Amino acid sequence: MQSETKNCQNCKKDFIIEPDDFGFYEKIKVPPPTFCPECRLVRRLASTNERVLYKRKCDFSGDEIFSMYPADAPFPVYNTDDWYSDKWDSYQYGMDYDFSRPFFEQFQELLNKVPKMALVRQGLSVNSPYVHRVTNPKNSYMVFRATDPIDSFYSYIVEGLKDSSDCVWSNKMELCYECINCENCYNLRFSQESVNCRDSSFLYACRNCSNCMGCVNLVNKEFYIWNEHYSREEYFKKLEELKLDSFSGIEKMEKEFQVFRKKFPQKAVNSIKSEQISGNGFSNCKNVHQSFDCINVRDGKFLFSIFDTQDSMDYFEWGNKSELIYESENCGINTSRISFSTQCWTGAHDLKYCDSCPGSSNCFGCIGLKKGEYSVLNKKYNKEEYESLVLKIIKQMKEIPYMDKRGVQYRFGEHFPDELSVFGYNETAAFDFFPLTKEEAIKRGYKWRNREKKNYKTTVVSKDLPETINEVNDSILKEVIECGEKNSPFSTGAYRIAPNELAFYRKMNLPLPRVCFDVRHMRRIFKHPPFKLLKRNCAKCGAETETVYPEDYAPIIFCEDCYKQEVY
Numbered sequence: 393m394q395s396e397t398k399n400c401q402n403c404k405k406d407f408i409i410e411p412d413d414f415g416f417y418e419k420i421k422v423p424p425p426t427f428c429p430e431c432r433l434v435r436r437l438a439s440t441n442e443r444v445l446y447k448r449k450c451d452f453s454g455d456e457i458f459s460m461y462p463a464d465a466p467f468p469v470y471n472t473d474d475w476y477s478d479k480w481d482s483y484q485y486g487m488d489y490d491f492s493r494p495f496f497e498q499f500q501e502l503l504n505k506v507p508k509m510a511l512v513r514q515g516l517s518v519n520s521p522y523v524h525r526v527t528n529p530k531n532s533y534m535v536f537r538a539t540d541p542i543d544s545f546y547s548y549i550v551e552g553l554k555d556s557s558d559c560v561w562s563n564k565m566e567l568c569y570e571c572i573n574c575e576n577c578y579n580l581r582f583s584q585e586s587v588n589c590r591d592s593s594f595l596y597a598c599r600n601c602s603n604c605m606g607c608v609n610l611v612n613k614e615f616y617i618w619n620e621h622y623s624r625e626e627y628f629k630k631l632e633e634l635k636l637d638s639f640s641g642i643e644k645m646e647k648e649f650q651v652f653r654k655k656f657p658q659k660a661v662n663s664i665k666s667e668q669i670s671g672n673g674f675s676n677c678k679n680v681h682q683s684f685d686c687i688n689v690r691d692g693k694f695l696f697s698i699f700d701t702q703d704s705m706d707y708f709e710w711g712n713k714s715e716l717i718y719e720s721e722n723c724g725i726n727t728s729r730i731s732f733s734t735q736c737w738t739g740a741h742d743l744k745y746c747d748s749c750p751g752s753s754n755c756f757g758c759i760g761l762k763k764g765e766y767s768v769l770n771k772k773y774n775k776e777e778y779e780s781l782v783l784k785i786i787k788q789m790k791e792i793p794y795m796d797k798r799g800v801q802y803r804f805g806e807h808f809p810d811e812l813s814v815f816g817y818n819e820t821a822a823f824d825f826f827p828l829t830k831e832e833a834i835k836r837g838y839k840w841r842n843r844e845k846k847n848y849k850t851t852v853v854s855k856d857l858p859e860t861i862n863e864v865n866d867s868i869l870k871e872v873i874e875c876g877e878k879n880s881p882f883s884t885g886a887y888r889i890a891p892n893e894l895a896f897y898r899k900m901n902l903p904l905p906r907v908c909f910d911v912r913h914m915r916r917i918f919k920h921p922p923f924k925l926l927k928r929n930c931a932k933c934g935a936e937t938e939t940v941y942p943e944d945y946a947p948i949i950f951c952e953d954c955y956k957q958e959v960y
Contacts, residue, residue: 482770660950682694851870
């Protein structure tokens with residue numbers, strides 16, 4: 393089979409479907425997509441609220457809760473424990489399929505009836521009420537997209553995080569702070585793209601280093617500052633002079649390090665123990681293309697932040713022993729053969745167009761089923777009836793498409809239309825990675841939610857906070873601190889320090905943060921290179937290479953071979 397060029401329904405640009413892509417579509421019995429890869433990714437991102445939480449009442453118990461859904465959501469919202477309980481039955485909302493109406497119109501009708509989970513959690517949650525999209529959290533606070541976080545805070549897309557804070561896209565980290573794309577590190581701070589490092593700060597692309605400061609591209613080194621070696625005694629003396637226990641010392645170091653980093657070659661693709669890859673951010677991956685931030689993945693394409701997965705395409709977030717996932721997001725933990733679905737986990741398999749159906753199998757167009765099977769629009773059938781009905785629905789979806797307000801057609805094989813999402817574009821992961829103005833978002837058919845900043849009665853201005861943590865007493869726990877960037881579109885305006893958070897800063901000898909979590913989060917996102925591939929030439933051998941690093945981010949690009957010769 394040859395490659396085929398198609399024109400994207402959404403952005404009207406041409407895109408190519410490769411022969412291997414057709415093979416995958418045939419394997420899972422779906423037609424080729426009509427949206428280009430980037431538009432498909434944004435569509436998945438725009439259906440996912442990651443960090444915007446609302447205070448509202450649980451529609452089951454009446455208790456005050458935090459939820460990813462606002463109070464005016466069109467459907468009931470239950471506290472997580474109530475949602476998981478046997479006190480209600482999602483089958484009571486079942487509908488007969490109407491072949492005179494488009495599928496997505498009927499799905500939206502069901503969507504507006506079935507209760508949704510306020511915050512998504514799996515496994516055992518211990519003392520972690522303010523976390524979302526997590527598995528087995530313990531003593532953690534404001535952690536999002538995490539598996540097994542322990543005693544951790546303010547982090548996003550992490551696995552095996554312990555006693556750490558303000559990390560993103562990081563794996564197996566302990567006593568770490570402000571780290572991006574790091575793995576298997578201990579007591580690492582303000583670092584990026586570094587692996588197996590400890591007792592260090594301000595590292596970029598370092599491997600197996602300890603007691604290093606302000607270093608780039610070092611391997612198996614100890615007692616280095618600004619890539620220069622010192623004796624043990626000189627190192628700690630110099631380290632003391634940098635005053636990295638103070639806010640001003642860290643701020644000065646950060647500015648100098650960002651300039652220093654760009655003097656060194658950047659490897660075109662950030663990867664570890666990976667082969668046959670394209671994209672960026674790989675660890676132990678093989679045959680994974682046009683994908684980003686993947687760990688232990690085999691045979692995949694168009695993946696974004698996926699781990700422990702194989703044979704999947706167009707998949708956003710999670711994994712954890714999953715396979716044959718397509719055009720889905722937020723699905724994981726022993727899942728398989730899931731297409732066009734969201735929030736399905738823990739043994740779910742053979743699902744199409746399902747939402748929040750943990751442990752379910754052989755379902756089509758269902759919402760909120762727990763261990764459901766052979767069901768369509770939350771109505772249960774026997775196996776033969778189910779299989780016959782699904783074939784008829786697929787045929788009808790191809791013949792009677794859903795038409796959105798912009799005239800885009802959604803037949804079988806397309807992800808949920810953006811119109812079905814209850815979230816505003818600026819509440820979703822899409823806004824983090826593909827930011828748009830309100831006007832641009834609405835023009836492209838997305839919703840937008842005007843988020844009014846609360847008039848907090850602040851008691852402390854962040855610029856007046858002490859320089860070091862040693863100057864801070866427990867009274868800070870009672871203060872409402874004005875965010876140092878309160879006028880930023882990302883700022884909540886003010887923040888407080890939690891008791892466990894204060895204990896962490898004291899243990900790590902770190903000064904208090906001067907801006908709220910949302911601003912800190914976006915600073916880390918902006919430090920990550922864009923999620924777009926471009927062609928550049930290796931600065932050493934001249935070979936053309938594919939990379940995500942634009943020239944302003946990394947002036948010097950080396951191909952894989954030249955980088956190894958230079959660094960190892």
